[in-house]
Amino acid sequence: MIIRRLLIALCLGLFASVAHAGPLDVTASDRVLGRADAPVTVVEYASFTCPHCADWHNTVLPDFKARFIDTGKVRLVFRDLPTDPVQVAATAAAIARCAAPDRFYAVASSFMSGQAQLRSSYQVGPWYDAAIAVSGKTPAQIETCLADPATMANLRAGMEAASAAGVQSTPSFFVNGRAVQDRTLDGLSSAITPLLP
Secondary structure, eight states: OHHHHHHHHHHHTTTSOOOOOOTTOOOTTSEEESOTTOSEEEEEEEOTTOHHHHHIIIIIHHHHIIIIITTTSEEEEEEEOOOSSHHHHHHHHHHHHHSOGGGHHHHHHHHHHTHHHHHHHOOHHHHHHHHHHTTTSOHHHHHHHHHSHHHHHHHHHHHHHHHHTTOOSSSEEEETTEEEOOOSHHHHHHHHGGGOO
16 A cells, blocks of 8 residues: 555655756665765666666676675666556666665665566565565565655665656666666777776
8 A cells, every 4th residue: 555655655756846857966865886976986777677677686786786786986876767567667676765774785686687587577575575575674664664754765766866867768878977778798898988097
């Protein structure tokens, strides 16, 4: 019931005015992987129901993390842009936002790695439950967070930021504020390397 109320409120409030961050601005509501003082910031706009996003997270992110994030060269900022089915993606995004901050990427990994099973079974409950299990929060704490208007406001802000940045598909990447079309490891490396000291 709480998830249904969240989705209704999200759809009704989609165009409400909320301050949003551009591709270079990192805010407290962003989910960041890497050092705050990294010389390069990569902003990713993604959806937990996007198969291309899952492919990137499952196949490119591990090497990207080892090469750039773990070495302190890049901080990765994840921003939500729910895609079809929007209700399912928005709920997943809200669950991820409600996770303990240091567990966000574990929840994201659960959603991305479980996406193929979701597509074959059409059973969203187990997909959500698996992510909640690694969230660092109890199911009751997640439900309380889902009912908090700030959760929806943060989702809306992310969606507005994506629109303001001209994002039209997921995943979309910005390297120090500049859109990068090639999301392969080599493509992102080509954009990042010249910016490193």
